[in-house]
Amino acid sequence: MLFFFPRIFWxxxxxxxxxxxxxxxxxxxxxxxxxxxxxxxxxxxxVTKPSGEDYSIEEDYFGYNPKLGVPMxxxxxxxxxxxxxxxxxxxxxxxxxxxENEGARSQKIYGGMEEKEWEAILRSKGENTTLIAEYNSxxxxxxxxxRSLMEETLGVEWSGWSGRHFDDLMSxxxxxxxxxxxxxxxxxxxxxxxxxxxxxxxxxQVIILDERAAEEKVSFTLTxxxxxxxxxxxxxxxxxxFDILTAGDDAVVYAKYNLHLSQEGHDILEQAGIPAxxxxxxxxxxxxxxxFAGDYADYTKDNLMKWERSDFLMTIFSQDTxxxxxxxYVPLMRVILDEVKNSIPK
Numbered sequence: 001m002l003f004f005f006p007r008i009f010w011x012x013x014x015x016x017x018x019x020x021x022x023x024x025x026x027x028x029x030x031x032x033x034x035x036x037x038x039x040x041x042x043x044x045x046x047v048t049k050p051s052g053e054d055y056s057i058e059e060d061y062f063g064y065n066p067k068l069g070v071p072m073x074x075x076x077x078x079x080x081x082x083x084x085x086x087x088x089x090x091x092x093x094x095x096x097x098x099x100e101n102e103g104a105r106s107q108k109i110y111g112g113m114e115e116k117e118w119e120a121i122l123r124s125k126g127e128n129t130t131l132i133a134e135y136n137s138x139x140x141x142x143x144x145x146x147r148s149l150m151e152e153t154l155g156v157e158w159s160g161w162s163g164r165h166f167d168d169l170m171s172x173x174x175x176x177x178x179x180x181x182x183x184x185x186x187x188x189x190x191x192x193x194x195x196x197x198x199x200x201x202x203x204x205q206v207i208i209l210d211e212r213a214a215e216e217k218v219s220f221t222l223t224x225x226x227x228x229x230x231x232x233x234x235x236x237x238x239x240x241x242f243d244i245l246t247a248g249d250d251a252v253v254y255a256k257y258n259l260h261l262s263q264e265g266h267d268i269l270e271q272a273g274i275p276a277x278x279x280x281x282x283x284x285x286x287x288x289x290x291x292f293a294g295d296y297a298d299y300t301k302d303n304l305m306k307w308e309r310s311d312f313l314m315t316i317f318s319q320d321t322x323x324x325x326x327x328x329y330v331p332l333m334r335v336i337l338d339e340v341k342n343s344i345p346k
Contacts, residue, residue, distance in 0.1 A: 006308045006309060006310060007306060007308075009308035009309075010044075010046070010306050010308040011306075013045075013046050013308065014046070015046050015047075015048045015052065016045060016046055016047045016048065016337075016341060017047075017048050017049065017050045017052065018047050018048075018050075018082045018083055018337070018340055018341060018344070019049070019050050019079075019081040019082040019083070020042070020047070020049075020055065020060075020081065020082060020083045020084075020085065021062070021075075021077055021081050021083070021084050021085070021124065022035055022038065022060060022061040022062070022085045022086075022087060023061065023062045023063060023075065023084070023085070023086045023087065023089065023121070024061050024062075024063040024086075024087040024088050025062075025063040025064055025071075025088060025089045025090065025091050025092070025110060025111050025112075026063070026064075026087075026088040026089070026090045026091060026092065026111070026136075027061075027063050027064045027065075027066050027092070028064070028066055028092045028093075028096035028097050029066050029096075030058070030066050030067060031300065032057050032058065032066075033298055033299060033300050034087050034088040034295070034297060034298050035057065035061060035085075035087040035088075035297050036057060036297070036298075036299045036300070036301075036302060037296065037297040037298060037299030037325055037329060038085060038087060038297040038333070039055060039057040039302075040299060040302060040305055040330075041330060041333050041334065041337070042055050043055075043305040043306060044305050044306070044310065044311065045334065045337065047337065057302075061087075062074070062075050064091075064092045064109075064110050066097075069097065071110045074116075074117060074120070075117050075120045075121055076120070077120070077124040078123070078124065079124060080124060080125070080126030080128075080129060081124050081125075081126075081129055082128070082129060082130070082340055082343075082344055083129065083130050083131075083132070083337075083340050084121060084124065084125060084129060084130070084131045084132070085132045085133075085297075086113075086121075086131075086132065086133040086134065086137045087134060087297050088134070088135075088136055088137065088295070088298075089111060089112055089113045089136060089137050089138070089142060090111055090112075090136040090139075090140075090141070091108055091109070091110050091111010091112060091141060092108075092109045092110050092111060093105070093106045093107060093108055093109060093111075094106040094107045094109060096109075097109070105177040108141060111141050112141040112142040112143065112146075113137065113138060113142045113146050113147075113150065114146060115145055115146040115149065117146075118146050118149055118150060122153070127288075128288070128343045128344065128345065129288065130288045130289070130290070130336065130339065130340050130343070131153070131154075131287075131288065131289045131290070132289070132290045132291075132292065132336070133150070133154055133289070133290070133291050133292070134291070134292035134293075134294065134295065134296050134297065135162070135241060135242060135243045135292065135293055135294050135295055136162075136241070136243070136295075137150065137291075138150040138151065138158065139158060139162060139202065139243055140202050153284075153287060153289060154282065154284065154289050154291040155247060155248040155250060155251035155282055155283075155284040155287075155289065155291070156245045156246065156247055156248065156251070156279070156282050156291050156293075157245055157246050157248070158243055158244075158245045159243075159244045159245055159246070159273065159274070160201050160202045160203070161199055161200070161201050161243070161244040161272075161274055162199070162200050162241055162242065162243045162244070163197060163198060163199040163200070163218075163241070163242055163243075163244060163274075164197070164198055164240060164241045164242065165195065165196070165197050165198075165214070165217050165218045165237075165238075165239065166195055166196060166197075166198060167195045168194070168195060169190075169192035169193070169194065169195065169196045169198075169208070169210065170192060170193070174190075174198075178198060178200065178206065181200070181204050181206045182206045182208060185204075185205065185206055192208065192210045193210065193211070194210060194211035195210075195211050195214070195217075196208060196209050196210040196211055196213070196214050197209040197213075197214040197218075197259065197265075199244075199269075199272070199274060205272075207268060207269070207272055207274075209261070209265045209268065209269075212262060212264070213261060213262050213264045213265030213268065214259065214260070214261060214262075214265055215260045215261065215262055215265075216260035217237040217238075217239070217260075218237060218238045218239075218242070218257050218258070218259060219235065219236075219237060219238070219257065219258040219260070220235055220236050220237070220238040220255055220256075220257060220280055220324065220328055221235045221255060221256055221257075221258055222235055222254065222255050223253055223254060223255060223256060225252055225253070225254055226253075226254035226255045226281065229254060229335065230254065230331065230332055230335050232331040232334075232335075233255075233327075233328055233331045233332050233335075234327040234328060234331075235328070236323055236324045236327050236328045237323070237324065238257060238280070238294055238324055238328075239321050239324060240294060240295040240298060241294065241295055242257060242280070242293050242294040243293050243294075244274060244275070244278050244293075245278065245279060245282075245291075245293060246278070246279070247279045247282045248284075250284065250285075250286065251282050251283060251284050252282070252283045252284075252285060253279045253281070253282055253283075254281040254282070254283055255279075255280040255281040256277050256278065256279055256280050257277065257278055257279075257280045257293070258276065258277050259276045259277070261276055278293075279293060280292070280293050280294065281293070281332070288343075290336065296324075296325075296329045296332075297329070299322075299325050311326060311330050314326050315327055
């Protein structure tokens with residue numbers, strides 16, 4: 001009975017109806033990892049459709065259908081909704097759907113945000129609608145026109161750079177295209193030891209900082225405004241890809257990334273125009289938008305969705321790669337979901 005109490009308590013929780021739309025174009029396989037983290041929270045918090053039906057991770061999104069191997073219908077919501085969440089628009093490529101994915105760049109099958117699609121999204125955004133977008137919603141392969149429109153709405157400006165910390169620069173996690181671009185640019189073999197930072201510009205320029213120049217992992221740290229709004233969110237190390245951007249004058253920065261660099265690392269990035277600290281969570285209060293400069297909803301396990309307080313258990317046992325999800329993203333999203341629920345007209 002003690003073991004099943006968390007499941008019983010979850011069953012007794014009241015439902016929370018929210019009219020939610022998800023866009024995720026990066027679904028080459030049926031793990032749906034780019035929006036799985038969001039759906040974990042929706043299920044655990046019993047967020048349902050206004051009709052009372054549960055949201056389905058396999059059906060309730062706009063993007064690519066991995067079961068049929070075809071794009072879904074374009075965004076076609078005509079009503080004003082409560083929440084729009086753009087999880088990823090990077091897309092699906094030929095190597096993603098082959099028997100072996102070696103990380104090499106290949107031909108795009110589907111992906112990027114189109115201007116007409118963005119206009120359709122904005123038509124379904126009313127005064128009370130919250131819009132959340134995260135990396136990669138407007139970077140490559142989205143073209144400059146729709147990217148500029150998205151940046152204006154979200155209150156950010158992308159520098160063209162993306163980056164990631166790797167624990168081991170010789171591991172299988174390193175994409176083969178990154179190695180190929182580095183070797184072509186610097187005319188030398190990829191031969192790094194230990195961890196480090198990789199930066200990639202949309203023009204394919206590459207910068208690698210090994211463990212001598214990048215002394216620690218990337219820190220996600222709340223600002224004073226962020227601590228006030230998200231008191232249960234903990235600072236942590238961010239383990240995945242992020243984009244480097246600036247926030248507009250009217251935007252509020254709730255969190256920042258901090259790079260821990262040696263003087264050599266500072267000098268290399270300064271020459272490329274890359275700062276050591278830059279926004280991670282940006283909010284436009286008037287337009288009710290949030291931008292997460294990382295793959296926050298990217299999660300790989302759908303464990304214990306229907307168990308009350310399972311997030312507390314997972315926080316205790318989480319490792320470095322999942323700790324950000326449990327101690328940072330989950331409590332962050334719960335505050336925003338409460339904000340969304342409170343803004344729904346009664």
